[in-house]
Amino acid sequence: MATAHPNCAGTTVSDGRPLHAAALKFFWGPMDCGKSTMALQMNYNHARQGRRGLVLTRIDRSLGPRVTSRIGLAHDAIEVTDDLDLRALVHSRRAEGTSVDYLICDEACFYTVEHVEQMAELVDRDDVDVFAFGLATDFRSCLFPAAQRLFELADEVTRIQVEVLCWCGREGLLNARVVDGTVVREGQQVVIGDTADSAEVHYQVLCRRHHRTGDLGPRA
Numbered sequence: 001m002a003t004a005h006p007n008c009a010g011t012t013v014s015d016g017r018p019l020h021a022a023a024l025k026f027f028w029g030p031m032d033c034g035k036s037t038m039a040l041q042m043n044y045n046h047a048r049q050g051r052r053g054l055v056l057t058r059i060d061r062s063l064g065p066r067v068t069s070r071i072g073l074a075h076d077a078i079e080v081t082d083d084l085d086l087r088a089l090v091h092s093r094r095a096e097g098t099s100v101d102y103l104i105c106d107e108a109c110f111y112t113v114e115h116v117e118q119m120a121e122l123v124d125r126d127d128v129d130v131f132a133f134g135l136a137t138d139f140r141s142c143l144f145p146a147a148q149r150l151f152e153l154a155d156e157v158t159r160i161q162v163e164v165l166c167w168c169g170r171e172g173l174l175n176a177r178v179v180d181g182t183v184v185r186e187g188q189q190v191v192i193g194d195t196a197d198s199a200e201v202h203y204q205v206l207c208r209r210h211h212r213t214g215d216l217g218p219r220a
Helices: 035-047 086-095 113-126 145-153 208-213
Strands: 024-028 053-057 066-068 074-076 102-105 129-134 156-159 174-179 201-206
Touching: 024 035, 024 113, 024 145, 035 053, 035 066, 035 074, 035 102, 035 129, 053 066, 053 086, 086 113, 102 113, 113 129, 113 145, 129 145, 174 208, 201 208
Parallel strands: 024 129, 024 156, 053 102, 102 129
Antiparallel strands: 066 074, 174 201
């Protein structure tokens, strides 16, 4: 019989997969490439096969404990705080009799490095699949610490293939922070903004050339 906490070779986890088949996978891309949409699709695909998972997020655009996408999809989620231990979360659910086969970790770039270490431990010690989704770089084109650690630890790293375009028509690679109509280069790494041009602080995807020059295009 399958067990939720395998300890010996040859056994399987609760959903019938072979022991040690779990993986940590990181899906990344710039804004508007469909990361949250893919996270919700991943959760749907696994859940419909009878697997049980948890959906988590941090600093979602809704400012609530939900994963939301710009095309209108949404799902309730657990808000990841600095002091949340992902291992304790999974273990507590299992102690209550609820199996946890996978985690969907949206906006993973805003997690702490320790959270990423916990993801890896859940994969290696508890056979929990972890699917992380997030940006790679901030408004300065520097890696987020959590994203860097995911690049270092993940079993699989995939750039989401939905193409996002700069205003010039080139592929959009970088996320610019725009304050009062000007691309800024300094400030806190995480500042809540919007993608609407009318917002005081908003973000715009640019190609490398126009991110470096701060050119927001004719509409600006």
